[in-house]
Amino acid sequence: MGAIPFGLIFNYGLGAATLIALALLIVGGFGVATSGGSPDNLEKAKGQITAAISGLVFIFASILILNIIGGIIGIGSFPFD
DSSP, X not given: OOOOOHHHHHHHHHHHHHHHHHHHHXXXXXXXXXXXXXXXXXXXXXXXHHHHXXXXXXXXXXXXXXXXXXXXXXXXXXXXX
16 A cells, blocks of 8 residues: 555645635525524624635635745645646
8 A cells, every 4th residue: 555645635635625615605695695684694694704715715825825835945836636
């Protein structure tokens, strides 16, 4: 049995995190649409949307930072094969 390449684990984790963030974005949008004017439900849905967008920004910022660090120390960018 061989070792599992880090790039494979990273790609699956990145894909899973992105799908979860997009699902939360959709759930939050549905919550806004069905809040029925209830301020509590509307704020909860807005919080979900904010958290989902923050998660997506964090995911893409981490990719950018890892690629910059990889370029500085000479290992190149992360392989997204």
